[in-house]
Amino acid sequence: xxxxxxxxxxxxxxxxxxxxxxxxxDSIMVVAFFVIAATLFPFGVGPEPNLLARMSAGVVWVxxxxxxxxxxDRLFQADYEDGSLELMVLAPPPxxxxxxxxxxxxxxxxxxxxxxxxxxxxxxxxxDPSGFGVLVLGMLLGxxxxxxxxxxxxxxxxxxxxxxxxxxxxxxxxxxxVLIFGVGAVDAAVTxxxxxxxxxxxGALLLAALVLAPLAAAAAVRQAVE
Numbered sequence: 001x002x003x004x005x006x007x008x009x010x011x012x013x014x015x016x017x018x019x020x021x022x023x024x025x026d027s028i029m030v031v032a033f034f035v036i037a038a039t040l041f042p043f044g045v046g047p048e049p050n051l052l053a054r055m056s057a058g059v060v061w062v063x064x065x066x067x068x069x070x071x072x073d074r075l076f077q078a079d080y081e082d083g084s085l086e087l088m089v090l091a092p093p094p095x096x097x098x099x100x101x102x103x104x105x106x107x108x109x110x111x112x113x114x115x116x117x118x119x120x121x122x123x124x125x126x127x128d129p130s131g132f133g134v135l136v137l138g139m140l141l142g143x144x145x146x147x148x149x150x151x152x153x154x155x156x157x158x159x160x161x162x163x164x165x166x167x168x169x170x171x172x173x174x175x176x177x178v179l180i181f182g183v184g185a186v187d188a189a190v191t192x193x194x195x196x197x198x199x200x201x202x203g204a205l206l207l208a209a210l211v212l213a214p215l216a217a218a219a220a221v222r223q224a225v226e
Contacts, residue, residue: 004093005093005094005097008091008093009093009097009101009104010101012088012098012101012102012105013101013104013105015105016101016102016105016106016109017108017109020074020105020109023074026071026074027109027110027113029070029071030067030068030070030110030113030114031067031113031114031117033063033066033067034063034067034114034117034121035121037063037066037067038059038060038121038124038125039121041055041125042125049126050126053125053127053128055125056122056125056127056131056186057122057127057131057182057183057186057187058183059121059125060121060127061139061142061179061182061183063121064118064139064143065175065179067110067114068111068114068143068146068147068150069150069167069168069171071110072106072151072153072154072167072171073154075102075103075106075150075151075154075155076151076154076155076158076221077154077158080158080159080224080225085221085224085225086225089221089222089225095221095222096214098218099151099155099214099218099221100210100214102151103144103151103213103217106147106150106151107143107144107147110147111139111147114139115139115143118135118136118139119132119135122135127186127190128190130189130190131186131189131190133189134186134188134195134199135185137185137199138181138182138185138186138198138199138202141202141205142178142181142182142202142205144206144209144210145178145205145209146175146178148209148210149174149175149209149213150167150171151214151217152170152171152213152217152220153166153167153171153174154167154217155216155217155218155220155221155224156170156220158221158224158225177205178205181198181202181205182198182202185198185202
């Protein structure tokens with residue numbers, strides 16, 4: 001990435017971060033949903049410590065996955081409605097770069113807060129302390145995949161009625177591998193099994209998403225504005 005492309009990338013990230021800070025309720029809503037949804041599980045299944053410990057990794061990952069979907073609408077929809085997205089399509093930087101920059105800003109305002117909150121919720125759910133580090137590392141690898149895959153879904157439903165429901169239907173099946181390997185890594189750490197294979201598979205998913213998701217999302221965005 002040469003200097004001009006890097007400047008364009010950083011500029012788009014900064015722009016989206018400023019917009020997110022002005023509308024800070026969106027990021028707060030995502031974290032609040034994450035915390036509230038996770039803390040509801042003990043009320044539903046009971047406060048038995050061993051049961052909560054067995055469920056903790058799955059509860060944290062499932063609620064993080066659902067929370068990440070809440071903010072997918074803001075990836076492209078506002079720019080689509082005010083015409084900014086059309087200008088981005090016509091701008092000199094490649095559209096894939098623009099998409100990747102917007103996904104980066106989305107992860108910084110959504111995925112990163114979820115990672116910060118995850119150990120606290122894991123502690124409340126009585127997770128074995130040996131799983132905390134693996135949980136955070138797994139989410140560092142997995143949450144960018146959620147944003148990248150979500151960007152494809154958000155781009156595909158641009159201009160559609162009830163786009164939020166359609167995004168959920170599109171991306172939820174694609175999130176399942178991240179959920180499986182993320183939970184598997186924590187379970188392996190807690191039971192003293194090999195953690196590396198699960199983390200390597202999450203890393204492979206991240207690399208594949210970094211290559212394929214911006215390409216697919218850019219094509220969908222271009223189709224939506226034409």
